[in-house]
Amino acid sequence: MKKKVRSKLMSMALVFTMAAGLLSGCGGNNVAEADKNTITIWHDKEDAVAEVLQKKLEELEPDVHVVLEKKSDLTESLKMIGSDPKAAPDMYFFAHDKIGVYAEMGILAPITDIIPKEELNVYMDNTLEAATYKGEIYQLPVYYETLLFMYNRRYMKDDEVPKTTEELYQYMQDNTAGGHYGFVEQHSTPYYAAGWINGFDGTILSDDGTPGLDSEETIAALKYHKKFVDLMPGETEYATVNTLFKEGMAHSTIAGPWLVPTVRANGMDVGVASMPVIDETGNPISPYMGVQGIHVLKNAAENKKSAVEKVLRALMDPEVEVDLAKASGCAPAMESCYEMDEVTSDEVVMAMRDTAEHAIPMPNVPEMDVMWTVVGNLLTDVNMSGKDVTESAKAAQQEALQLIESMR
Template identity: 30%
Template sequence: MVISKKIKILAAIIVIAIVASAGVYFLFFTKPRADVIIWAAVLPSEEELTLEFIEKFHEQYPNITVELVNVADLRTRLLAAIPAGKGPDLFMWAHDWTGEFAEAGYIVPLDEYVTQDLKDEFIDVAMDACTYNNSVYALPIAAETVALIYNKDIVAEPPQNVSQLENMMKNYVIQHPGNFGIACQLDPYFVSAWPHGYGGYYFRDEDKSVGVNNTETVEGIEFFMEHFKPYMSTDTSREAQVAIFVEGKAPFLIDGPWGLGTLRDKNMSFGVTLLPKIDEIDAWPKPYTGIKVIWMSSNVYDKKKAFTFLKWLTTNTEYIKRRALELGFIPVLKDVLQDADVKADEVVSTYAEQVELGIAMPKSKEMMKVWGPVGDALNDIFLGVKTADEALDEAQQKILEALGKT
């Protein structure tokens, strides 16, 4: 009995020693937190390039460590993390979250760091996208919108107007049964060009008005459904639509520069042209344009270090130029826009021209109540569940109720 008791005591001492040593190891040998953590939802090609430049930054600033975290469901993760006092120091997305996040206190103004000289390094529309209620909340890194991408192995000359495009799509599906005339993700952003082309709109920052069921908006969406839907797959998810184009099952794809890395990885021969003119009303389609920006979280660990990296990354001409030439992102840094190589690049220059024809996404917090109902309406119309008038009237009502305007 005595020996058994001694064995138990010895075993207990060993367990305590193991636990204690594990605690000491955890305390002294776990990986320390990076000085700057940045969250982004990016494709592998953009992630790889950014990681390369994070290494270059660390060579110049050895006392500042930076970690890039690629987050698939960025918005959901941010809305869970930031109110709980967690999350990243910096995060990147299109500018339309600015109003909502600023008013919620999820991002901090950068006015103490952003000088007029720094603002002047970027084009005006880009800095405007970073500004809310007269405070600068972000720095811009690129512009983006959608344009018409075509497979050069199938299309010799791109269409100049929708009538030409429709004839090409029609002939292709006749000659290739089971294939499609065009690939296009079905959501409010991708479809916006057509209601805007007709003079419609979803929401306006200027007067906070909702125009989802305006006559012009309905006409534009009906135009899209009449001239594009017949040549599309019924699976309108991004993954399915891009796959159709990559697999050579459609000659055209409506997409932004963020997807060009995938096409290049597949060694596709492709060209980019403007969305074709709506010849029946002699008007250009006007897609939503976004400015990709980087905000600073209200939970920032070290504001000075975070801004040092933020400024370095967004004004690094080599990084911005390679984003343009290798990934197709439209520069907003003036020096890069004037670079001879960038100006000569057909893809970048076409997307830049498309941005000029587009309309900036609203950045008011109210816009967050608009996307969902419009997306639901587009799906109902596409599937034939409701007419455009029915679906868009319902969406308008849902938005007004959500905004407390009924």
Template identity: 45%
Template sequence: MKKRVLSLLLCTAMTIGTLSGCGKEAGNDEGKTTEVLGNDAEGEMTEVKIWHDGDENIMQTIADCANEKLAEDNIKVTFEKKSGLTDQLQLYGNDESNGPDMYLYAHDSLGTFAEMGILAPITDVISEDVMEDLLPMTVEAGNYKDTQYLMPVYYETLLFMYNKAKWEGDVPETTDELYDYMVAHTDVDAGTYALVNQHSTAYNVAPVINGFGGYIIDKDANPGLNTQETKDAIAYNKKFAALEADGDYNTVTALFNEGQAAAIIGGPWLVSGIKAAGIDLGIKSLADFKLPNGNGLAPYSGVQSIGVLKYAAENKKEAIAKVLETIASPEVGIALANKSNCAPANSKAYDDADVAANEMIMAMKATAETAQPMPNIPQMSVMWGPAEAFLAAVNKSGEDIDTAAETYQQEALDAIADMQ
């Protein structure tokens, strides 16, 4: 759940709403219903209601584009914000009168909703051809137990973000070269760092674990904390951790924004604070850093995706199909990128000149080549604790990696068993 907070912050902090795109702007009022009415036309208007827990300006951008295209079809798209969306869908997911037709949310909740039986496969409503231009990683995020339930809209990944005024020379191409730079430019006693990262937070160490071929949990809900690949990754990460501040999100962010660190592993949610600090920001894709095995760093990705409720698929199939086809279009992706700095799922959106000139969005697109969708199975929710306890035991307490791996692998197995 805490990882989803970062995903929700992805474009919220960056929404600017002043560039070209579809339609008008909206505010950020909690609970506000975002809608644009179609042109008056003969025939009954069909409303398609979408629940979300994100930023109102982003939803307005989608609504503007969708309703502009759908006006002649007498279809109106309405976005309604619902805090605690998971709980809301658990309550109303089978309630045709009070629930939504669709929802737009981070993909890692999919397993929970699919197991509840409230979702229709997206391919029951649209053909696979509708998603042929969407980045493969983002499509994969919406697949659960070999069934495609979600259609991706935009996504986020971690990035290498650096202060151009403080970084000396070129940014390295390999993680070994990065480590050498850190050794030469870090003074832990003085509190100055070449690079800061939340070195004992599983989400932030996942780029190394995944890049080594390890995993926190696989798609069949098997924990991977004691696999050799995961242990090798954590051993490799440990030497970097020794040169990084021992701190949480707020600590490492402050070190970078206050000029005590030349670089940080972070995401788009940091950009507003970085700009406020007056930092000349440079960005590099984590995929561009090669590990000793030749693989690029492979962070998790959070994908904001749309799912369809079963009763809506049965009763509004034609209207919902048209809405999904519209939201999947390059035009919506371009508007999301240019108005809100969101990395669109549609690959053709990156052909737009303004999108192609956006350094951060293009870095996320590059990272999408190696990024792995955050696991969308329900058991992932209990894996953060054991994984981070494992990292802390190794990085902070100096425990033996093999011993700690077995301890926290068993803790993970017990936590999963308790879910049954």
């Protein structure tokens, strides 16, 4: 009798064990399925931009749940954990200039693994150029930014805006006195100086990762730019330059579009105009162009392809770019957006569109990481320490070559 009871108890236990296993198996599949439909996106954007993105991505519910997570240390975090599927995001929204670093790490998937290349023809050519590394497109462009020539209409009227750099220089000579400056910029910051170097057909770094600091064109640009620097304040930090312009002590500046809301809030009637043409070359000042967009990590492309594609296609809606233009003055990456009144009526966006015709996409190769410090030191030597331009440029070139060699 005891044997029969024991046998029945063992049979019941076995049934319960199998049932529990089946239930847990079903539960596990559900969790896995839910995980495949959850996409985490890192970003570092201001609230106005994040809100537009969040609103659009919420339309994917309940099929896809998107978690938009702000990360102040996004670039370094990706270097540290980008290859760990448990810790890394599925996608990230950021500028294009780190693409080469992450592609070489092997953590990125080409966008064309998910979206056919021919569907990307709706984007401006230079935004796709920025997104391309070694022949592969690693970013879906959404908007871009360039520096702008801005002026305070209280001092500089629309018909007085310099069309050439020599006209700008004359204006500086006539209006720099008593604590006022005709023109200011962050002249010894590489991002700002790049516009002058590019305008001379010089280069900080070529597409193949070769520095061009000692080229005739780059040296000529540094020498020419120096006379403008001599009529600017010695202190050229971001806060100092922007404060001078915001408080009306500087009549004009070259700055990013993010400065416009600040000076308008301060009561300034600010104008934006095309970059002055450099008399020496016939080229306008040609700043770097930063393209902001979405990137896909390889693990997500392989394991969450359906959800990732839905996110990408949601962000390919032109209305997203129009909403970003209205919310934060972002210049759309799609050609078709420039046929819409909401975009063409925005003078800041259209000024960036004009500047983008000559802007150079920031290099996205890994070697650029070392160039910011080298070029910053070169500009300090030339503009603030009065060292010989040619000798300083040649020394900086050698330093850059050595640092790049140590990376390989």
